[in-house]
Amino acid sequence: MTRRLLRYSTSSRQACRRGFKMAKTAARETERRTATVDAAGVYYRELNELIRGLVGEGCEEIVLNGVNGQRYIADGLTDEVRIIINGVPGNDLGAFMDGPVVIVNDNAQDGVGNTMNSGKIVVHGHAGDVAGYGMRGGKIFVAGDIGYRVGIHMKSYREQVPMIVAGGKAGDFFGEYMAGGVLVLLGEGSDERPIVGQYLGTGMHGGTIYVRGEVSEAQLGREVRTFPLDDDDLELLGGLLEEFASDTGIDVGDVARAGIVKMRPFSHRPYGNMYVY
């Protein structure tokens, strides 16, 4: 018989108690099931243990103040909880997350929503590289720019359709290997950079990328072509951008007149003819 020698999941109550002892700064209002945590100087492992403890106790809203680079916040959480982050969270925010809503009132770093399954992450500043890698569901809204390799290998499954909307610009390899889902780039901001970098959608074999503005043929991966918007696109974008506007305050107005182009792969089997037997 194989057996594990240590129980990994201490009961949430214990974890919570230990968490409080470590941070000594959490204040709770059990009535409204909310908690405020001063995260300044708290090591990520303790902070995340504290958050899991609070969620286990039934907290519905957790406000984290003074966050400064702590990694893995909301990592693997599966509960319906709202986490408000004041400060800059570290890498892999919401990795493997399945359900929570995370609001970041500042910038976020790399790996936002890595392999996320459902839930929502709203970043009011910029976000770094590899956001939404392997993401299968839920939404990531970034008010500002996003980095390189965003939305790589996003995939959809049945009712789960992952969506990333960024108000600003993006770097190279946007939507590389993309297998499903929706990426939207709105290009707000005054700098001179092109709205998106090189190799957009390289290896893409599913899903849709929408970009507001000019994308030259040279920026596209070999598997991708540009298409005009149809009624289905307008319906999807209408709802999505309305939600984005209400969360971030960035409103592009009438979607049909916003100058959005659509990019899709023209094959679901880009590597179907690479082999002989």
Added chain:
Amino acid sequence: MPGNILPSEFLVQVDHQRCRRCKRCILNCGFGVFDFQNMTTADSSKCVACHRCVTFCPEEAITIVPNPLSFREHSSFDVDKRKAIWKQAQSPGMILTGMGTELPWLNVFDHLLIDACQVTNPSIDPLREPMEMRTYLGRKPDRLEVEKTDGHYRAVNPVENCIELDVPIMFSGMSYGSVSLNTHKALAIAAFRLGTVMNTGEGGLHKELYPYRDSIIVQCASGRFGVHSDYLNAGVAVEIKIGQGAKPGIGGHLPGEKIGREVSGTRMIPVGTDALSPAPHHDIYSIEDLRQLIYALKEATGYKPVSVKIATVHNVAAIASGIARAGADIIYLDGFRGGTGASPAVVRDHVGIPLEIALAVVDNQLRTEGIRNWVSIIAAGGIRSSADAAKAIALGADAVGIGTAALIAMGCRLCQKCYTGNCSWGIATQRPELTDRLDPEWGADRLVNLVDSWTLEIKEILGALGVNAIESLRGNRERLRALGLDQTTAEILDVKPAGM
């Protein structure tokens, strides 16, 4: 002009005197070799020599022989090279193949000999005395700590947060999708019964296998197929697959034909789309990035052990050191003889280094740095017998992983056509009429028999060596000798030549 100028690999002969026209061969062949028009006919060009028809023919009326056709001999452009050129001249593309390399590279295991006791120290009879085969995978403490309770001194648990295996043999990762669900079930049932673990591979874990969670390591590879919070927590450990011995440095493409309803549900991708695993994890471009994913997985699983699987490549010792320092608990070394469901032949046959050498240099490097206890090493990719397993452990492995050997136990004939999805033995296929053939209980029985047999043989070797625990053999290269290896290779292995 003919489309195909390649001769058949095998000739299928039906003895019509003996054939009773029962058509079992037609039903059993996954490759459509047989047909019936007044009598049984065979299209030899489709035959892969998997012997399914031969096994189920009640009259032994079928014979399969290698095509004896003579080719003009040429030591440089040998027949296999000519055949490859004919194939690629016929239709452009990389030649795809399955299983581990078939090229006759030097096999180091076959040049290592194991020691035994004579006169000066007694050997042990394993039938009479207990042999400890228990193996703990995971980080061990830097020093033994002792605490005093009730006047007694006790060791503080030195293997806390480790995985406990009853035998130092586990089943290597083979994804559901490349192999059938019944194959996965057989592996899980056998792992449970043997007190060891099976590895899901990259294709997620079917819900029917969740009850075997204590015998399962779940894998998180670059495609992140079927990876979600429940899945990560469904096993005893999580493995980050960086590479595979049969195809180091390249990704995987599971063709859309193999993505039916069940595979689609487990991988969480639509039916019929290709499942493409990128060559690298795009969130891992450095050791620091690897550390980040290791700890993301630990945070998501309440700090379960994390294994990192790499193909054995030239710089493997330094890479392994980085992996240990990145916080991994287990390093899984997959040698260049390791199997695959599909790989370009050029990569399978020419990329990577042998497991034996990688194992020795990794073990040495970690010892030199004083961090060997931080990680357990699993050796896989070319373990064919209990002798290989014992030699791998003596070279420094904590345990070995078997994949190809496990499939052979369930009937696989190494036809190397896994990528076609036509496996007549119901192993590497998703065709329902074929997958139904493999009874998971039958498969599990055979796997248990195999591992039990190897365990007995390893115990016998330990007894001959005069030790009574597998731990005493671990990294004990003094008990190995090299025969017929060049001096440099023997020095790299840190094994003395026979006679010294």
